[in-house]
Amino acid sequence: MAKEEAVYSHGHHKSVVQDHARRTAQDSAVFLLPHVKPDHTILDVGCGPGTITADFAELVPQGKVIGGDYVEAVLDQAREVASSRGLTNITFQQIDANALPFPDNSFDIVFAHQVLQHVKDPVQILKEMRRVSKPGGIVAARDADYKSFAWYPETPEIARWMELYQKVAKANGGEPNAGRYVHVWARKAGYTTDEITATWATWRYSGQRVTHFAQSWSGRILQPGFTRTAVKEGFATDDEIKQVSEGWKDWPTHEDAFFGFVHGEILCRKS
Template sequence: MTRPADENYLHGHHASVLAAHGARTAENSAAHLLPHLSSGTTLLDVGFGPGSITAGLARIVAPGQVVGIEAAPDALAAAQALMEERGVDNVALRTGSVYELPFEDGSFDVVHCHQVLQYLTDPPAALREMARVARRVVAVREVDYAVMHWHPANPGMSDWLECYRRIARDNGGEPDAARHLRAWSNAAGLPALGEVSVDATTWTYASPEVTRWWGDVQSARILESEQNAKLRALGLDDDRIAAMAADWRAWGEHPDAYFSMVHGELLLLKE
């Protein structure tokens, strides 16, 4: 069955979104995969976004070749610029769909995706396709929005989280993806292919510079990115949206600010 390459990615690719995603690195976002990489490893990165994780993975596996697949041309352009800026020359980027990867079975030692399955209408189908083109390893990392937590509490951030989860589900996705990884793996038939493990790690923001950055980024995304249109489509007015953004900024400036989010991590080690 043919499916669209981009299933209405709800964040869009505004500069504020790419800036937030660009803070991700191989070390802070793919640590569960790193022990399985070495010089010469070939790797497919699915849904690479601005390319910051991809660039880090490419540095580790060089001179091994890395291919990136991304549904959005805007993200591809940003990632290509990053590769050129960093002098990464062992990465080839292209557009395509995770449901129909244009590669033969077992084309790559490793297939990786970060924050992709949560936006899809059929995550098990995507996992099966990634496993098909992987020789040794499939690595996935997904967030769980429902257990995001922060201090101090404020109404705007709580309102944002509730609305975001509604929008994500209206989009056909699953914002609490981390808790579904084992179920999706089973539905995809991955245990028949090798050893499957599921674990969890967190991102935590708890220093003045980082909380200020995170509050500002989230505020900008609410006001300026595709998320703004999604909130309006949900029925929110200007005042309610502005209150969300203001509370994110106020939280980021607070001396006690703390924010943490849980990520599920799935590894398939093929037999």
């Protein structure tokens, strides 16, 4: 059975999970929402703290939603989110997306948000997502493209962060610029060009949201998944990583600070 081999560069520290918990279906899956019907069965692969998953559950009152993640601890938070919202058509379970524990043709929609960039074999993940989707069903994925990011002010610390992140993510087995490849991976997973709709979308963080994001990254790069790889591979020293962390803390104090994200999106219809 295939198993995930890549290291999750962000880790599941509080600084990461709290930032992910601010995501919603509206800001992270708007390209998919017009295709969701009230009786659909949805699988959210790599659901994390479950806020997007819970939004899906509210959109399918006659259907059901399963959120799956590789890390059991983060699923406890997802269950709390669903419980606090009174949702009864949603469940969560530990999964490895390389070998999904579901029969063929099980779901109307299979969704993955910011997952393919962190895995060793994104094509295998998409093959599994395709397998468990119903004929006529949709596989949807959205992934960032770090090389296309933009920010202001352009401080040397944030520039160094990007340089290090590119190296660390790839050394950990992932692809930080996944957004430009998702449509290619979908075709390799068995979809024809006519079955794939590819789009290119953005986020723009400013004000309080950019402060939250900077606080998150000041903590993320100090976690083992990032620091251990950076030091072991000779990309940076511990002291330099701490300097970049401090740079993240200072950066959002500029009143005009903003961070722009670019994402590749795919909607794949199974014939």
